[in-house]
Amino acid sequence: MARKARAKKAPRQRPQWLEGFDFRGAGVFALVLAGLGATLYGIAAVHARASDLLADKPATAEIVWPRLPGAQETWLGETLREQIVARVEAQLAGTALDAVALARVGESLAASGWFDKAPRVERTSDGVIRVRGVWRQPACAVRAGARDYAVDWRGRPFPVDYPAGASGLRVILGASGGPPLGRTGELDVMNAWPGDDVAAGLGLLAPLLREPFAGQVAGVDVAGYFAQGQLAIVTDKGSRVVWGGRFGEFIPGEASSDDKLARLRSLAGNVQFGNRIDMGQKRLEIFDERYFALDLTGPP
Secondary structure, three states: OOOOOOOOOOOOOOOHHHOOOOHHHHHHHHHHHHHHHHHHHHHHHHHHHHHHHHHHOOOEEEEOOOOOOOOOOOOOOHHHHHHHHHHHHHHHOOOOOOHHHHHHHHHHHHOOOOEOOOOEEEEOOOOEEEEEOOEOOEEEEEEEOOEEEEEEOOOOEEEEEEEOOOOOOOEEEOOOOOOOEOOOOOEOOOOOOOOHHHHHHHHHHHHHOOOOOHHHEEEEEOOOHHHHOOEEEEEOOOOEEEEEOOOOOOOOOEOOHHHHHHHHHHHHOOHHHOOOOOOOOOEEEOOEOOOOOOOOOOOO
16 A cells, blocks of 8 residues: 655745854854853952952041142141041941942032032052042131131131130121021021121221231121121231221222221331230221221331
8 A cells, every 4th residue: 555645845934134154153152242241240240249348347447638829738737637537437438339329429529618628538559548639728716605616708607616715717707697507407507607797807908918917917807797898807816997898899988998008007107106916906997988098107
């Protein structure tokens, strides 16, 4: 009995999207992908292990401290420096020292009241955390009650205050308001001291400190600013030299700021008055346009 011929199956058609695809190349490509994946996994594992090791190692902070122009040493005291270093090291303790952690430290320092803007925070090859940036420069202290608050030239407080007279800084006295405060009553280090009187005091103090008699200037009294429109220089002897209105402003009946400075220079160079800008008096007014300080040491 003849066997029935088995029908041949038609060859299986490749899907159209596989037409022209080289399966030998695909095998090589798959091997490459597998190798690449293993490499990336290995790198990630090494990075994770390194991060764990760095997190276990206590962070050491190295901070480039601020200096005043011409000064060899920083104006920041040892206690304040220790506090800032401790703040950085505590924030990094137990964390991986990666870019995210370093950026977080920079943001924290920018909001601390010590820097003008976010400082640069980087990790050195030996694992030290280095901080450098533009620091705020201290101008003076503003007295409020029994405390002196250090401020920069924009009137922004530093995150530190002292008992009255203990800061070692020149001082603005008679401010009408207290320091800027946040919503929960904490010292606001990001905003200027409220009140135009403090701003006017800073505006007078700055040019006085560029004068040869700057050593006699202990601060500015702004108590009469709103009532009489007057500022007074506080000397190192506690006397008052009444300056008058805001520095640089034209005020009818008052001498110009340049004339007032010239009068003070003349007094500071006058031996007869002890080279004192206050003429050795407890109170001296120099603001009237008709007043001049005579240099009595010259020829008659």
